[in-house]
Amino acid sequence: MKTINLAVIGLGNRGRDVTKGTLLKMDDVNIVSVCDSYEDRAQEIAKEIAEKRGETPPVFTDYKKALEVKGIDAVVIFTSWESHTEIAVYAMQKGIPVGSEVGGEYAMDNCRRLVSVYEQTKTPYMFLENCCYGKDELLATAMARRGLFGQIVHCAGAYAHDLRSEVAWGIENRHYRYRNYLHRCCENYPTHELGPIAKLLDINRGNRIVSVTSVASKAAGLHDYIQEQKKSKTVPDYMQNAEFAQGDIVTTILKCAGGETITLKLDTTLPRFYSRDFTVRGTKGMYEQATNTVFLEGVHPEKYFDPVRSYQELINNATEYEKDYLPELWKKITPEEMSTGHGGMDYFAYRAFIEALKTKSDMPIDVYDAASWMAVSVLSEQSILQGGMPQAMPDFTSGNWQTRKRKDVTEL
Amino acid sequence: MKTINLAVIGLGNRGRDVTKGTLLKMDDVNIVSVCDSYEDRAQEIAKEIAEKRGETPPVFTDYKKALEVKGIDAVVIFTSWESHTEIAVYAMQKGIPVGSEVGGEYAMDNCRRLVSVYEQTKTPYMFLENCCYGKDELLATAMARRGLFGQIVHCAGAYAHDLRSEVAWGIENRHYRYRNYLHRCCENYPTHELGPIAKLLDINRGNRIVSVTSVASKAAGLHDYIQEQKKSKTVPDYMQNAEFAQGDIVTTILKCAGGETITLKLDTTLPRFYSRDFTVRGTKGMYEQATNTVFLEGVHPEKYFDPVRSYQELINNATEYEKDYLPELWKKITPEEMSTGHGGMDYFAYRAFIEALKTKSDMPIDVYDAASWMAVSVLSEQSILQGGMPQAMPDFTSGNWQTRKRKDVTEL
Numbered sequence: 001m002k003t004i005n006l007a008v009i010g011l012g013n014r015g016r017d018v019t020k021g022t023l024l025k026m027d028d029v030n031i032v033s034v035c036d037s038y039e040d041r042a043q044e045i046a047k048e049i050a051e052k053r054g055e056t057p058p059v060f061t062d063y064k065k066a067l068e069v070k071g072i073d074a075v076v077i078f079t080s081w082e083s084h085t086e087i088a089v090y091a092m093q094k095g096i097p098v099g100s101e102v103g104g105e106y107a108m109d110n111c112r113r114l115v116s117v118y119e120q121t122k123t124p125y126m127f128l129e130n131c132c133y134g135k136d137e138l139l140a141t142a143m144a145r146r147g148l149f150g151q152i153v154h155c156a157g158a159y160a161h162d163l164r165s166e167v168a169w170g171i172e173n174r175h176y177r178y179r180n181y182l183h184r185c186c187e188n189y190p191t192h193e194l195g196p197i198a199k200l201l202d203i204n205r206g207n208r209i210v211s212v213t214s215v216a217s218k219a220a221g222l223h224d225y226i227q228e229q230k231k232s233k234t235v236p237d238y239m240q241n242a243e244f245a246q247g248d249i250v251t252t253i254l255k256c257a258g259g260e261t262i263t264l265k266l267d268t269t270l271p272r273f274y275s276r277d278f279t280v281r282g283t284k285g286m287y288e289q290a291t292n293t294v295f296l297e298g299v300h301p302e303k304y305f306d307p308v309r310s311y312q313e314l315i316n317n318a319t320e321y322e323k324d325y326l327p328e329l330w331k332k333i334t335p336e337e338m339s340t341g342h343g344g345m346d347y348f349a350y351r352a353f354i355e356a357l358k359t360k361s362d363m364p365i366d367v368y369d370a371a372s373w374m375a376v377s378v379l380s381e382q383s384i385l386q387g388g389m390p391q392a393m394p395d396f397t398s399g400n401w402q403t404r405k406r407k408d409v410t411e412l
Numbered sequence: 413m414k415t416i417n418l419a420v421i422g423l424g425n426r427g428r429d430v431t432k433g434t435l436l437k438m439d440d441v442n443i444v445s446v447c448d449s450y451e452d453r454a455q456e457i458a459k460e461i462a463e464k465r466g467e468t469p470p471v472f473t474d475y476k477k478a479l480e481v482k483g484i485d486a487v488v489i490f491t492s493w494e495s496h497t498e499i500a501v502y503a504m505q506k507g508i509p510v511g512s513e514v515g516g517e518y519a520m521d522n523c524r525r526l527v528s529v530y531e532q533t534k535t536p537y538m539f540l541e542n543c544c545y546g547k548d549e550l551l552a553t554a555m556a557r558r559g560l561f562g563q564i565v566h567c568a569g570a571y572a573h574d575l576r577s578e579v580a581w582g583i584e585n586r587h588y589r590y591r592n593y594l595h596r597c598c599e600n601y602p603t604h605e606l607g608p609i610a611k612l613l614d615i616n617r618g619n620r621i622v623s624v625t626s627v628a629s630k631a632a633g634l635h636d637y638i639q640e641q642k643k644s645k646t647v648p649d650y651m652q653n654a655e656f657a658q659g660d661i662v663t664t665i666l667k668c669a670g671g672e673t674i675t676l677k678l679d680t681t682l683p684r685f686y687s688r689d690f691t692v693r694g695t696k697g698m699y700e701q702a703t704n705t706v707f708l709e710g711v712h713p714e715k716y717f718d719p720v721r722s723y724q725e726l727i728n729n730a731t732e733y734e735k736d737y738l739p740e741l742w743k744k745i746t747p748e749e750m751s752t753g754h755g756g757m758d759y760f761a762y763r764a765f766i767e768a769l770k771t772k773s774d775m776p777i778d779v780y781d782a783a784s785w786m787a788v789s790v791l792s793e794q795s796i797l798q799g800g801m802p803q804a805m806p807d808f809t810s811g812n813w814q815t816r817k818r819k820d821v822t823e824l
Contacts, residue, residue: 150636153629153682154661213625213800217565218671224562224695228709249566249693251665251675253800259630263663263675270565270693271709273727281661281682283636290702297640297683315685388625388665388802 004354007033007075007096009063009087011041012175014101015078019045022340022350023076024052029354031057035066037079038174063087072096074357076128076350080176081188085110092123099126099353100370102191104377108394111371111378115396118367126353126363127370129195130341131276132409133348135330137196139318140280140287141408142325144200148296150284155201157193158265158277164225167269168239181246185216186381187266188246191373193276194254195365197262200280204368205404207258209393212379216247221269244269252380254393257401264376291315327410352409364409371396416766419445419487419508421475421499423453424586426513427490431457434752434762435488436464441766443469447478449491450586475499484508486769488540488762492588493600497522504535511538511765512782514603516789520806523783523790527808530779538765538775539782541607542753543688544821545760547742549608551730552692552699553820554737556612560708562696567613569605570677570689576637579681580651593658597628598793599678600658603785605688606666607777609674612692616780617816619670621805624791628659633681656681664792666805669813676788703727739822764821776821783808 008019008031015036023029031049034057036042042059050056060066063083067075067090074097077087081103088098105111118125131137144152163177170178180188201207222244229235248269254262265277278289285296293315322330333344340347356363372393379391397404420431420443427448435441443461446469448454454471462468472478475495479487479502486509489499493515500510517523530537543549556564575589582590592600613619634656641647660681666674677689690701697708705727734742745756752759768775784805791803809816 151632153632211627211800213627213665215623215625215665215667215673215802217673220563220565220671221695247673248695249673251673253625253627253663253665255627255800259632261627261629261659261661261663267693270695270698272693272698272707273705273712281679281684283633283660283682286682286684293685295684300685388623388667388800390627390800 003028003030004357005030005032005071005073007035007066007069007072008045009035009066009075009077010079011036011045012078016041016045017341018078018346018350020048022346024049025336025340026351026354028358032072033057033060033066033069035060035063037061064090067091067094067096074099077101081180082106082176085114088125089113089117092117092121092125095121095123097124097357099128099350102127102129103374104186104188104190105374106378108375108378111375111396112394115367115371124357124363125367125370126356127365127373128349128353129191129365130345130349131192132195132199132365133345134196134276134278135326135343136289136318137278138327138330138410139322139325140278141196141200142327143287143294143321144280144282145408146325148285149280149282149287152201152260152280152282154261154281155197156263156277156279157197158267158275159189159192160265160267160272160275160277162270162272163268164222168222168226168229171238181222181244181269182242183245184381185219185245185247185250185384186377187214187250187252187264188377189266190252190264190376190380193264193278194262194373194376196278198369198373199409201256201258201260201262202406203256204372204397204401205406206401207256207260208395208397208401209254209372210257211255211390212252212376212383212393213388213390214250214252214380214383215388216384217249219244219247219269221248225269250380250384252376254376287318292318294318294321329410362407364407364411368396415440415442416485416769417442417444417483419447419478419481419484420457421447421478421487421489422491423448423457424490428453428457429753430490430758430762432460434758436461437748437752438763438766440770444484445469445472445478445481447472447475449473476502479503479506479508486511489513493592494518494588497526500537501525501529504529504533504537507533507535509536509769511540511762514539514541515786516598516600516602517786518790520787520790523787523808524806527779527783536769536775537779537782538768539777539785540761540765541603541777542757542761543604544607544611544777545757546608546688546690547738547755548701548730549690550739550742550822551734551737552690553608553612554739555699555706555733556692556694557820558737560697561692561694561699564613564672564692564694566673566693567609568675568689568691569609570679570687571601571604572677572679572684572687572689574682574684575680576634580634580638580641583650593634593656593681594654595657596793597631597657597659597662597796598789599626599662599664599676600789601678602664602676602788602792605676605690606674606785606788608690610781610785611821613668613670613672613674614818615668616784616809616813617818618813619668619672620807620809620813621666621784622669623667623802624664624788624795624805625800625802626662626664626792626795627800628796629661631656631659631681633660662792662796664788666788699730704730706730706733741822774819776819776823780808
């Protein structure tokens with residue numbers, strides 16, 4: 001295949017950004033079908049495509065009709081979290097390869113269905129977790145692969161991103177997060193931090209997640225934010241009376257078959273700066289994104305004790321390790337690629353999908369990854385409802401995790 | 413009382429350091445009785461005391477005999493974790509006021525006994541948690557009290573301190589940590605981070621901890637450390653074959669009656685720099701010790717998004733807030749006080765104990781604090797044994813937490 005003809009489903013913020021910022025910049029990608037349940041969004045992007053490529057793709061509000069267009073090589077799904085699996089399953093059953101944007105699941109049955117439909121159809125499926133291609137994440141993973149951290153025993157990460165304006169004004173801006181924050185309390189968006197950790201820990205490939213425990217704080221951030229908004233803006237009644245179910249901080253602990261623990265933090269409704277807090281801990285060293293620090297046994301002084309921040313002279317040294325360990329794709333990134341979104345991660349994720357389609361290779365982030373990562377939302381919700389009771393993670397590989405071989409996203 | 417006559421029980425590292433570094437520097441403190449089950453340790457400190465003060469205190473190996481000395485005004489307990497409660501209870505029953513060093517408990521009965529003996533005898537008891545007097549912790553607490561962070565919804569902390577040499581060589585250096593790391597797996601030392609958080613969240617004074625959930629990683633750090641030691645040292649057989657039960661990273665989540673969550677991390681057997689990661693999150697702002705950062709709504713830019721570390725220009729600004737918010741005791745600290753240990757925290761904690769004894773005031777960290785903080789170890793051990801099952805925290809105040817008034821350690 002010289003070019004890939006894509007159907008694009010879902011044109012909210014993410015669909016629009018990736019389509020304009022990433023897909024339309026790829027010469028070997030054509031967009032041949034666009035769809036959103038809000039027709040104006042689909043029309044808007046169709047116009048953009050026409051301006052850039054000279055041809056207006058057909059516009060749909062029904063994804064099934066959007067997938068009837070002749071010559072579609074693959075579909076990319078940018079819709080609300082609730083519909084990812086339904087659309088992915090429908091496309092796989094039609095033999096249309098799927099690239100799915102990220103999110104969490106609602107029902108364990110959906111995770112199982114994703115896997116079983118893939119196993120029945122063998123239609124290619126990739127979970128487009130851009131943070132698996134993050135610069136920091138890949139630097140730390142490369143160092144871990146070279147043994148610099150010794151045996152890995154613990155990883156941590158966060159989705160720490162102040163989304164209050166997006167969520168609180170969610171009805172006005174037609175965002176699915178509003179209804180989710182109103183009705184549910186869980187780790188609703190685990191994969192930005194879990195994805196790269198799961199790859200590093202070889203989840204579903206020699207290791208697996210065995211249990212999920214979540215505890216949520218109270219929900220106060222959105223309430224206080226809306227009270228503050230009222231001082232300067234006209235706030236609609238429904239928003240003033242909204243009682244959000246989603247706790248401000250959700251802490252989740254995963255235990256793995258290899259004995260490793262993973263802690264995840266969902267942190268989206270309190271004021272803060274953006275962070276993913278990617279952390280890797282081993283018996284010989286550590287990587288800590290929050291402070292941009294590498295600490296290696298025998299290289300860095302054994303003890304920084306007293307007072308607490310006597311290690312300030314040490315931290316913020318991780319960049320020094322890029323010369324020796326940063327993967328090639330990040331060393332060679334062009335300004336054009338970097339401008340595609342999220343500092344280049346979007347380019348790498350979507351490029352990997354397109355390349356795997358063209359070369360008919362296995363997808364670097366597959367249906368087993370998608371099912372087990374998205375299942376964390378389901379189990380987190382159950383755990384919180386049961387006061388923090390640990391929940392068992394199903395084995396979506398049916399035992400094959402014991403023999404499946406490592407596949408890093410940097411492998412071609 | 414013009415001077416306080418102290419009995420000192422337990423003269424390992426901590427007892428020796430505080431006695432020499434802090435207590436012997438206080439003119440209004442006499443040490444009139446010293447005791448350690450290893451006589452050489454007690455003799456050594458008796459000699460030091462004689463050199464400094466001209467009088468040699470009597471030396472004991474039995475704490476009960478050490479408490480028979482005439483004229484004792486109070487006892488300070490620096491012994492192994494296992495014996496803190498036994499000695500404290502014995503002293504309270506004899507009417508001797510107690511200052512107890514920190515640790516975790518083993519049995520809920522001991523926590524209850526501490527409270528009930530105090531309630532029966534009303535003998536003063538203080539839990540000498542020096543980190544409640546930490547500079548960073550008190551700066552953040554003062555800012556929280558002034559409302560700068562809005563409603564507090566989440567706090568976090570860690571005891572992140574590489575103790576591998578102390579633990580692994582524990583038989584050689586007669587350290588109680590060795591046996592604890594060999595036999596138990598739990599949040600064995602929760603109070604350095606939990607203490608200041610509990611004070612900030614008014615635990616037992618308007619709020620209380622309701623549940624404890626813990627998950628532990630595998631234990632690999634000490635094993636790999638000992639293998640490394642073998643390359644350059646003669647390592648005794650028992651150590652080479654030691655199988656430690658204590659997981660390297662123990663993550664604990666506490667839920668409070670007010671809806672707040674607290675996460676604790678015990679992190680003592682992997683290479684790293686020292687940190688307590690004290691973190692306060694509210695609806696208007698945050699404090700983060702790891703990056704030395706204050707982030708306030710309306711003061712700091714709303715979003716730092718892309719790439720991840722675009723907030724580097726912001727972090728490390730917390731010191732700017734000391735001028736306006738650092739409590740007086742830290743503003744006025746003398747070089748002499750600062751040199752007493754742990755950058756001055758030891759001085760403040762022991763000074764508070766001595767002052768409360770002299771003025772017959774309520775202790776700033778009391779028996780209810782001690783019981784509920786040390787109970788975290790007990791519940792953590794149970795939770796881990798049950799695969800992360802949440803455990804209910806007893807209400808040691810018998811309902812009085814609802815009406816007990818706030819008492820900050822900075823109140824005189």
